[in-house]
Every structure is written in C-alpha cells, then in structure tokens.
Amino acid sequence: MKRLLKWSKANWLVWAIAIAYLFVSITRPASAAKGALLGLQTFGELAATLVTVFVIVGLFQVWVSEEFIIRHLGDSSGFKGLALGAGLGTVIHGPLVGVFPLLKALLAKGARGGVIVAIVSTWAIKLPMIPLELRLFGWKFTLLREGLLFASAFIMAPLMEIIIGRDWAARFRGAVGGE
Amino acid sequence: MTGTDLALLGVTAALVAFSTLRDRAKTKKALRVALKQFLNVLPFFVAVFAMIGLFEVLLTPDQIQGWLGAGQGILAPIYAAIVGGLATGPPAAVFPLGQYLLAQHASVAAVGTLLIAWVAVGTVTLPAEIQFFGARFAVSRWVLALTLSVVLGMVMGWVL
Numbered sequence: 001m002k003r004l005l006k007w008s009k010a011n012w013l014v015w016a017i018a019i020a021y022l023f024v025s026i027t028r029p030a031s032a033a034k035g036a037l038l039g040l041q042t043f044g045e046l047a048a049t050l051v052t053v054f055v056i057v058g059l060f061q062v063w064v065s066e067e068f069i070i071r072h073l074g075d076s077s078g079f080k081g082l083a084l085g086a087g088l089g090t091v092i093h094g095p096l097v098g099v100f101p102l103l104k105a106l107l108a109k110g111a112r113g114g115v116i117v118a119i120v121s122t123w124a125i126k127l128p129m130i131p132l133e134l135r136l137f138g139w140k141f142t143l144l145r146e147g148l149l150f151a152s153a154f155i156m157a158p159l160m161e162i163i164i165g166r167d168w169a170a171r172f173r174g175a176v177g178g179e
Numbered sequence: 180m181t182g183t184d185l186a187l188l189g190v191t192a193a194l195v196a197f198s199t200l201r202d203r204a205k206t207k208k209a210l211r212v213a214l215k216q217f218l219n220v221l222p223f224f225v226a227v228f229a230m231i232g233l234f235e236v237l238l239t240p241d242q243i244q245g246w247l248g249a250g251q252g253i254l255a256p257i258y259a260a261i262v263g264g265l266a267t268g269p270p271a272a273v274f275p276l277g278q279y280l281l282a283q284h285a286s287v288a289a290v291g292t293l294l295i296a297w298v299a300v301g302t303v304t305l306p307a308e309i310q311f312f313g314a315r316f317a318v319s320r321w322v323l324a325l326t327l328s329v330v331l332g333m334v335m336g337w338v339l
Binding site: 011018024031037038040042043049050052058061062095097100116120129137140152 | 187231277
C-alpha cells in the first residue's frame with residue numbers, strides 16, 4: 001500500500017491519463033483508440049533514442065561518483081569555483097533532493113554559496129539527455145538551450161549571493177564531515 | 180530509424196566499448212543501472228506518449244496556437260513556466276511533449292520555457308530545499324529560476 005502510494009506520487013501522470021482515457025473511451029471511443037495508436041507510434045519512433053539515453057545515464061552513474069565531485073570542489077571559491085561547479089552540475093545525476101546532502105557536504109568543506117547555486121542551476125542540464133533533445137529539436141535549438149542554461153548559472157550565482165548575503169555559506173562551514 | 184538514431188547508437192556503443200575496456204565490472208553495473216532506471220521511468224513515459232496521443236485527437240493545432248502560440252506574446256512562455264514549474268516527472272519525459280507542442284504551432288519561447296522550467300524550477304522539492312538551505316535561499320532561487328525560465332525562453336524565441 002505504502003509502495004503503491006509512493007509510486008503514484010512519482011507517476012501521478014499515469015493515473016491522470018488513465019482516467020482521461022476512461023472518460024474519452026466512454027464518450028468518444030473512436031478518439032480514444034486513435035489517440036492510443038498515435039501515442040504508441042510516437043513511442044515506437046523514439047524507443048531507440050530512449051534506450052541510448054538510459055545507457056548513457058547508467059555510464060554516468062558509475063563513472064561520476066560523489067567522491068569525484070567533492071574531490072574537485074572541496075574548497076572552491078572565485079570564478080574558477082563557479083565554473084567548476086557549473087561544469088560538475090551537468091554530470092550530477094539523480095533527483096535534486098538526492099543532491100542536497102552532497103551540496104551541504106560541499107558547503108561544510110568551504111565551498112562558496114555561489115558554487116552551490118551554480119551546481120543546482122546546471123543540474124538542470126542533463127548531459128545524458130542531450131541525444132534525445134538533439135533527435136527531437138535539432139542542433140540549433142539544443143545548443144542554444146543548453147548554452148543559455150549553462151550561462152544562466154553565472155547570472156544566478158552572483159544574484160543569489162547578493163540576495164542571501166555573502167556570509168550565508170559560513171554558517172554551514174564544518175557542520176558535517178569537515179576536515 | 181533516422182540517421183540521427185544510427186549516429187546515437189554508434190556513439191553509445193563506442194562509449195560502452197570504451198567503458199568495458201577500462202573496467203568490465205563497472206560497465207556491467209552501468210548497464211544494470213540503465214535498465215533499472217529505464218524501467219522506473221517507463222510508466223511515466225507511457226503516460227506522456229498516451230497524453231500526446233490524446234491531445235492529438237482532442238485538441239486542434241489552432242487551440243494550441245491560441246494558448247501557446249506566438250500571437251500570445253509573453254503570455255505563452257508564462258503559461259509554459261507555470262505548467263513546467265508545477266509539474267514534476269523524469270527530465271526526459273518533457274522533451275516529447277515539447278516537440279509535439281512545437282509541431283502544433285506553440286511558440287519557440289513557450290516550448291523553450293517549458294523545457295527549462297520542468298527541470299530548473301522544482302516546486303515539489305521546495306520544502307526539502309527549505310529544510311536543507313533555509314527559506315531565504317530556497318524561495319529566492321525558486322523565484323529567480325521561474326523568472327529566468329521565461330527570460331531564457333523569450334531569448335530562444337527571439338534567436339530561433
């Protein structure tokens with residue numbers, strides 16, 4: 001029961017669409033059948049791309065470890081820290097909630113607030129997903145979007161440092177782990 | 180299968196081969212992780228494709244253009260930011276939806292915003308973020324990310 005609830009929370013759309021299909025099959029059965037067929041067709045067209053994307057996700061997961069990230073970002077500051085954070089953000093995997101403990105560990109080790117913001121910003125860049133985006137939207141769209149997202153880390157970081165104050169990061173220093 | 184698909188398969192095969200040469204056990208684990216993750220997100224993907232199919236039969240391109248088309252100006256990316264910012268799901272799932280909307284004459288700004296807000300905003304994770312980093316950090320970041328998704332979407336619409 002609890003597992004079903006957890007599953008449903010992550011897969012809310014499955015229920016929403018099931019109900020929508022149920023409703024449409026009663027009111028307009030022909031439309032429901034046609035919709036399902038069209039959906040299946042789209043899925044079939046993308047199946048190969050999806051498989052490659054998840055193989056790349058798997059490769060990232062085993063080759064880019066938490067230690068790898070902490071080793072590179074231990075006590076970074078300055079522009080180099082931001083750039084490194086933004087770069088590493090693109091290869092971090094898993095849900096954002098799972099990344100928070102890692103970020104806190106980085107703060108404890110002396111990383112600057114902006115570095116954390118940069119990582120969270122470029123976490124939105126999913127390097128393994130780029131093949132899928134390329135396949136669907138083409139080179140120009142993909143490069144522009146990913147480029148803008150990457151650049152936005154360097155806008156978000158200083159803005160956030162102004163809003164939260166430069167000493168914000170200090171309160172986390174040495175809180176967990178530490179040297 | 181398109182040429183892009185074949186190129187992707189080739190690159191992926193090369194990556195797997197390289198990884199196998201470096202470390203056999205790790206590569207095996209990577210493929211297991213890939214399969215597990217794929218099966219995990221499969222239900223959501225099936226739902227997305229089913230939704231696209233349903234949209235295709237129930238909505239006309241004119242309706243989508245009416246809500247998310249270029250004629251809506253800045254409203255289109257704002258709607259997209261709200262939908263993308265509130266909804267949650269696997270990052271990859273938003274791409275097919277975006278492509279469908281684009282094909283139905285939604286504006287580039289709206290689709291760009293949707294794709295960015297989907298991953299960059301994170302309303303569902305906001306409580307956790309507050310707990311970890313404090314309300315000031317989390318809420319400011321949420322507001323900035325939402326705003327930025329619209330701005331970046333507009334820039335994309337302007338460039339493309």
